[in-house]
Amino acid sequence: MANQETGSSSSSAPQGHQVQLQQEEEELLSIYGAESGWVEARTSCDHLASLSADLAHIPTPDTPCYRCQHPNENWLCLCCKDVLCSRFVNKHMLQHFQQSNHCLALSYSDLSVWCFSCDAYLDAQVIMQLRPVYETAYILKFGEAPPFRRV
Structure with missing residues (x-):
């Protein structure tokens, strides 16, 4: 009832x-991104040959921009290991790419990897050549090894 x-x-x-x-x-x-412009990171890139031979030894994530000394929003050039600020600060990494054609960079903010030539993010957990620098940057930033997802 x-x-x-x-x-x-x-x-x-x-x-x-x-x-x-x-x-x-x-x-x-x-x-999680459907309305925020979420993009799928690429799992391959034709520009990996330009990577520095030694990406296990990199500047720490708190390194300021080499040109303007800005402390935040900095990127690591994966070709020459310069640390330069983002397009949201003074665009020094973008200018570096335009002048040197060094197209691969790792963001110290979120540890994403960007290829300026592909105009795309790269999946550092899937692309084996990027895993060492991603792991080193993660350890330097968080003090522990990153949790890698299964690929």
């Missing part, structure tokens, strides 16, 4: 629950 008394509200409950689930799904998509 309790079911009969709540029959009208229970018929709207599943619809309300569906709306709530849809809102939660939209929120997750927004958080």
Whole structure:
């Protein structure tokens, strides 16, 4: 009999629950990138030959930009190991690429790897040539080895 008394509200409950689930799904998509311009990192790049031969020894993530000494938003050139600021500061890494054609860089902010020539992020956990520098930067930044996902 309790079911009969709540029959009208229970018929709207599943619809309300569906709306709530849809809102939660939209929120997750927004958080994890569907609406924020999320991009899939590339798993290959034709420009890896320009990588520095020794990427196990790199400047620390707190190294300021070599040109303007800005302390944040800096990138590591993976060709010559210069540390330069991002396009959101004084664009010194972008200028470095334009002048030297050194196209591979690692962000000390989030440890992402960007190829200026491909105009794309690269997956440092999948591209084996990038794993040593990613691991070294992670250890320097966080004091422990990174958790690598299975590829």
